[in-house]
Amino acid sequence: MSCVIFTEHVTASGQFIGEICLNSEKNLNALTLDMIELILPKLSQWQDDPRISAVLLDSVGEKAFCAGGDVVSLHNAITSGVAEDSFAETFFTQEYRLDYLIHTYSKPIMCWGSGIVMGGGMGLYSGCSHRIVTQSSHLAMPEVSIGLYPDVGGSWFLNRMPGRTGLFLGLTGNAINAVDAVFLGLADRAIDLSLRSHLLQRLQASDWVGSASQIIDGILRDLEADSFVHFSEMAAPIQQHQAVIRQLTDQDDVAGILAALNAFQTDDPWLIRAKKSVSHGSPVSVCLIKRQLERCRHLSLKEVFQQELNVSVQCCRQRELPEGIRALLIDKDRQPKWTFATVKDVDAQYIDGLLTSPWSKDTHPLVNL
Numbered sequence: 001m002s003c004v005i006f007t008e009h010v011t012a013s014g015q016f017i018g019e020i021c022l023n024s025e026k027n028l029n030a031l032t033l034d035m036i037e038l039i040l041p042k043l044s045q046w047q048d049d050p051r052i053s054a055v056l057l058d059s060v061g062e063k064a065f066c067a068g069g070d071v072v073s074l075h076n077a078i079t080s081g082v083a084e085d086s087f088a089e090t091f092f093t094q095e096y097r098l099d100y101l102i103h104t105y106s107k108p109i110m111c112w113g114s115g116i117v118m119g120g121g122m123g124l125y126s127g128c129s130h131r132i133v134t135q136s137s138h139l140a141m142p143e144v145s146i147g148l149y150p151d152v153g154g155s156w157f158l159n160r161m162p163g164r165t166g167l168f169l170g171l172t173g174n175a176i177n178a179v180d181a182v183f184l185g186l187a188d189r190a191i192d193l194s195l196r197s198h199l200l201q202r203l204q205a206s207d208w209v210g211s212a213s214q215i216i217d218g219i220l221r222d223l224e225a226d227s228f229v230h231f232s233e234m235a236a237p238i239q240q241h242q243a244v245i246r247q248l249t250d251q252d253d254v255a256g257i258l259a260a261l262n263a264f265q266t267d268d269p270w271l272i273r274a275k276k277s278v279s280h281g282s283p284v285s286v287c288l289i290k291r292q293l294e295r296c297r298h299l300s301l302k303e304v305f306q307q308e309l310n311v312s313v314q315c316c317r318q319r320e321l322p323e324g325i326r327a328l329l330i331d332k333d334r335q336p337k338w339t340f341a342t343v344k345d346v347d348a349q350y351i352d353g354l355l356t357s358p359w360s361k362d363t364h365p366l367v368n369l
Helices: 033-047 071-080 084-103 120-126 154-160 165-172 178-184 193-205 212-231 242-249 254-263 269-280 283-296 301-316 320-330 348-354
Strands: 004-010 016-022 052-059 064-066 109-113 116-118 130-133 138-140
Touching: 004 033, 004 193, 016 033, 016 193, 033 052, 033 084, 052 064, 052 193, 052 212, 064 109, 064 120, 071 084, 071 320, 084 120, 084 301, 109 120, 109 193, 116 120, 120 138, 120 154, 130 178, 130 212, 154 165, 154 283, 154 301, 165 242, 165 269, 165 283, 193 212, 242 254, 254 269, 254 283, 283 301, 283 320, 283 348, 301 320, 301 348
Parallel strands: 016 052, 052 109, 064 116, 109 130, 116 138
Antiparallel strands: 004 016
């Protein structure tokens, strides 16, 4: 069985809805290079196919839309010492090409972002034109825990969140539920889990004459109205803690942010988790995340992905990332031996090196993005 299932669903007017279904439930639909290299050409083909009116991106199972990129294979390539740069460059280049295509796609792409949506899954999800969350949605960019940073366009969408919420979520990796995702602009509609099959039925029953986006908006608007009761009482910790987030991140440097967070007294589970995750996270990642967001604040989307490719490949040349992956996902001892003990110990020149492009402008793999 293929790791991605492609289906063309005929509609009442004879047009088609192209469905892309991630099919690796056992691995929480983690995004592999094979998946990426199947999806890229299919999306390009459908974009040029006048029969296809819109695309639906979803996955098998209920636990996860996509729990992240295939960082275990990345770890194995890095630690094998055999062409590690080649695999890292290919993986990230193709992943970012796919993410950019989704962001700039000429037809509507709906994404059913139910369950876990993290890391590479956020890269797929965030660029879609119609992003759906459900009661079980659990969005996050937890790269601080493995020695990386929020990539796959994270340098774009985290910078566009209100206040310094994006910085806080990048540093802590804290989860985002459905109502907070809509509030932050990460999601467009909150829809009841049980209505998943109804969405496809409504899409197929529609007469696709006129604006495809308007047709989809009308369907999703109805389904969201039918779902209101399921989200009306859901907690919204990010909205609730906006003032606290601004206060904690209003510091001169990352050391000040961490000191303020550690000194903050609270019994709130969401904030306690933030304190815990950043205290156990990579000091390199903490410093890199703030610098990367500052660096990308005024870049175009294309420039953001180019800059992220620079940083991601450079991270694969250092020990921090493979060590973080080892501790969390391979040996699972959760005892990473980070390169620097604290953020105050992190050498600024080390971070400068991670932000430096390995290529000249003309030879950059994403020069023609």
